[in-house]
Amino acid sequence: xxxxxxxLGFGTVASGIPFLLKENAEKIIAAAHNDLEIAKVxxxxxxxxxxxxxxxxxxxxxxxxxxxxxxxxxxxxxxxMGRIEPxxxxxxxxxxxxxxxxxxxxxxxxxHGKELISLAQAKGVAFYYEAAVAGGIxxxxxxxxxxxxxxxxxxxxxxxxxxxxxxxxxVDEGWTYEAALRTAQELGYAESxxxxxxxxxxxxxxxxxxxxxxxxxxxDFDQVSHKGITTITPDDVAxAQELGYxxxxxxxxxxxxxxxxxxVAPTFLPQNHPLASVNGVMNAVFVESIGxxxxxxxxxxxxxxxTATSVMADIxxxxxxxxxxxxxxxxxxxxxxxxxxxxxDVFAKYYFAINVPDKSxxxxxxxxxxxxxxxxxxxxxQQKANGEEARVVIITHELSKTQLESVIxxxxxxxxxxxxxxxxxxxx
Ligand code: NAP
Ligand code: HSE
Numbered sequence: 001x002x003x004x005x006x007x008l009g010f011g012t013v014a015s016g017i018p019f020l021l022k023e024n025a026e027k028i029i030a031a032a033h034n035d036l037e038i039a040k041v042x043x044x045x046x047x048x049x050x051x052x053x054x055x056x057x058x059x060x061x062x063x064x065x066x067x068x069x070x071x072x073x074x075x076x077x078x079x080x081m082g083r084i085e086p087x088x089x090x091x092x093x094x095x096x097x098x099x100x101x102x103x104x105x106x107x108x109x110x111x112h113g114k115e116l117i118s119l120a121q122a123k124g125v126a127f128y129y130e131a132a133v134a135g136g137i138x139x140x141x142x143x144x145x146x147x148x149x150x151x152x153x154x155x156x157x158x159x160x161x162x163x164x165x166x167x168x169x170x171v172d173e174g175w176t177y178e179a180a181l182r183t184a185q186e187l188g189y190a191e192s193x194x195x196x197x198x199x200x201x202x203x204x205x206x207x208x209x210x211x212x213x214x215x216x217x218x219x220d221f222d223q224v225s226h227k228g229i230t231t232i233t234p235d236d237v238a239x240a241q242e243l244g245y246x247x248x249x250x251x252x253x254x255x256x257x258x259x260x261x262x263x264v265a266p267t268f269l270p271q272n273h274p275l276a277s278v279n280g281v282m283n284a285v286f287v288e289s290i291g292x293x294x295x296x297x298x299x300x301x302x303x304x305x306x307t308a309t310s311v312m313a314d315i316x317x318x319x320x321x322x323x324x325x326x327x328x329x330x331x332x333x334x335x336x337x338x339x340x341x342x343x344x345d346v347f348a349k350y351y352f353a354i355n356v357p358d359k360s361x362x363x364x365x366x367x368x369x370x371x372x373x374x375x376x377x378x379x380x381x382q383q384k385a386n387g388e389e390a391r392v393v394i395i396t397h398e399l400s401k402t403q404l405e406s407v408i409x410x411x412x413x414x415x416x417x418x419x420x421x422x423x424x425x426x427x428x
Contacts, residue, residue, distance in 0.1 A: 003032065004039035006068035006099075008090055009081035010061075013104055013131070014041075017078075017306030018057075028312070032319035040068050042081075046366045065112075067366065069093050076318055078311060079103040082192055088112055095119045097129065100327060101312075102314040104131035104167070104307060107196070110205035110221050113212075117330070124328035126321065128314035133206045134159060134283040136306025143213040143287075144332045150291035152214040154254040156426070159206045159264070161228045161281040161302030162189045162197035163249045168279045171237055171246075189236040189281055189302035199228035200249060200264040207251040207262045214253060216334035217260045223340060226264040236353060236421055238245060239393050240268055241358035243379065246276045249421070254346075259339030261346045268351050268425040343401035349378065349425040350396050350404060353419040354411065358390040365394060369414070373407045375399045389418075395425055 007014050021028060021036060029035055041059045043049050049061040067422065068074055069090075079101065081087050087108050094101050095116065103109065109116070109132050120127035130140050131212040134157070143152070158164050165187075166180035175183075181198070184190045189197075196202040204226040211219040229249050240247045250267040269276040274296050278284040283301025289292055300306035321327040356362040363380065370377065379395040399407075404422070411419050 002035040002037045003038050003076065003322060004071075005076045005078055006071065006074040007038055007041045008065065008068070008077065008079045008087070010041050010043055010057075010059075011064060011082075012304050012312065013307045014078070014080040016304035017312060018275065019305065020308055028316060031328065032316045033323040034319045036315065036319060039074055040071065041351045042068055047350070065090050065093075069097050069099075074099065074263070075322060076100045076102065076315055078315065079105060081105075082107070084108055084111065088116075091116055092119065095123055095125060098123055098125060100126040100318045100322075101128075102311055102318065103127075103129045104311055105129070106132040106202065106205040106209060110208035113209070113422075114218065120419075121328070121330060124317045126327050126329070126331070127284050128331050129209075130314050131307045131310035133209050134285060134297075134299070135161060135301040136309055137283060137285060137297050137301070138310065139285045139297050140213050140331070141313070142297060143210075144334065147287070147289065147292070148334075150289040152255075152289045153212065154252070154288040155210050155214045155285060156288075157203075157206070157210070157251040158248050158275055158278045158287040159203040159251045159285070159301065160197055160200075160249060161283055162191070162194065163200075163203075164278065164283065164301065165189060166198070167229055167232075167248065167280045172279070184281075187281070193327070196229075198208055198230050200226035201228070203251045203264040204262075207253055207264055210251070210285070211253050211260060211262055213332050213334065215255055215260055216336040217338040218335075219253075219260060219262045221337065222292070224262045224264065227266060228264075229266060231421065232423075233421065235391070236266075236351075236423065239351075239353070239381070243268075243381070243395065244271050245269060245425070246271055248275060248278070250275065250424075250426075252424070254341075256341045256345045258342040258345045261341035261343075266423050268423055269345050270427040270428075273426060279421055282374050287366060304418065320386060344404070347398045347400045349427065350397050351398045351421070351423045351425050352392075352394040352396070352411075353420040354392050354394070355389045355420055356386055356392055357416050361376075362390065363392065365414075369410050370394075370396070370407060372410065373399070373403045376404055391420070
């Protein structure tokens with residue numbers, strides 16, 4: 001018997017699926033207990049359809065989604081178009097029509113996942129999205145299945161392949177920002193709007209999904225603070241290296257006494273931290289838990305074949321469940337009341353880069369301001385003056401987010417001080 005699939009979109013990721021179906025057919029059929037057939041593929045218009053046929057793609061291309069939604073033989077719909085609409089409408093209609101759905105669309109799942117998951121459950125069908133987080137790393141199923149008995153206390157992750165690729169090329173090989181972004185786009189890593197990659201938005205979507213699988217809590221997207229790689233300056237990178245750190249865009253989700261906190265920000269990582277050596281398009285998810293302790297899951301975070309492999313894992317799981325007669329099982333069954341952490345309860349060390357007048361007494365003035373917030377210094381570095389200003393770099397001991405906000409406000413209120421950057425610092 002053959003299980004029929006309808007693909008929505010035929011871009012970077014979707015066009016990697018035929019490769020796996022062809023090159024690994026025997027294993028896939030054995031795992032799925034069925035042959036899998038791409039029955040129809042939705043493309044935008046006739047021009048795209050003709051272009052794909054001319055390029056040798058031998059599929060039944062359609063330009064109206066109803067040809068897939070109304071096709072009773074299609075049991076699995078795979079959405080790989082991206083963005084919110086029309087993906088949300090098409091997935092909703094597919095679920096309402098009793099079809100199982102696979103998607104890699106973190107934008108949609110992070111913002112409208114609840115309604116789609118509820119609909120899938122009400123209809124007794126599957127809605128799976130392993131590829132939505134960290135591309136080729138099977139992290140969602142690992143959290144949902146392998147760590148069932150464990151209690152996760154913190155998840156740290158390099159969660160965006162594009163920005164990690166760009167940072168690696170810029171810092172290690174001296175590429176320009178523009179060249180690094182262009183190459184990430186050519187390699188199929190970037191989102192259709194790469195703003196999401198470089199501003200930390202894409203990683204924040206992934207943090208929302210990880211909060212559900214790791215902690216059973218649903219943090220809304222607007223409750224995840226995010227800053228991207230565009231906030232990092234060459235001076236920050238140089239200071240980090242001088243002090244024994246590397247800067248990476250890190251997603252940080254943790255549970256403290258008052259609840260859960262999630263953020264994405266450029267972060268100073270000690271050079272010996274496992275995440276510090278995650279370079280290029282590679283991603284990694286570093287999990288702290290009471291059972292395993294520390295574990296890290298590493299692999300390509302973006303790209304055609306790695307992502308298509310995660311999509312195929314969902315398709316095969318559904319096909320197998322269709323033959324076993326238990327297809328409606330939820331992707332993630334861990335859910336509990338969501339409690340957001342109090343900012344007075346979320347602690348970290350921070351790096352401050354502050355421009356001050358190049359004259360005597362400035363470190364004392366800075367120390368007095370930090371002292372009013374009860375913040376102590378771990379390291380202080382004054383850089384050679386550039387014109388009338390000197391740059392003071394401070395790494396603090398741990399302080400709460402409340403203290404951070406207060407001290408920044410106090411520093412900003414001083415006319416001749418300029419807070420150039422503040423970044424979180426990991427490590428003891
Ligand atoms: P992509 O290359 O832009 O492919 C999306 C395709 O869907 C494009 O060909 C697009 O056509 C088409 N499309 C858009 N709207 C459509 C519509 N209404 N009807 C028919 N076709 C439509 O994107 P991708 O990189 O494959 O990403 C697909 C999804 O996977 C996204 O949700 C993305 O976030 C996710 N993802 C991607 C990666 C990766 O490494 N690329 C990794 C993990 C997850 P146009 O180009 O003409 O708009
Ligand atoms: N644009 C995303 C990234 C794709 O670069 O990580 C994978 O989600």
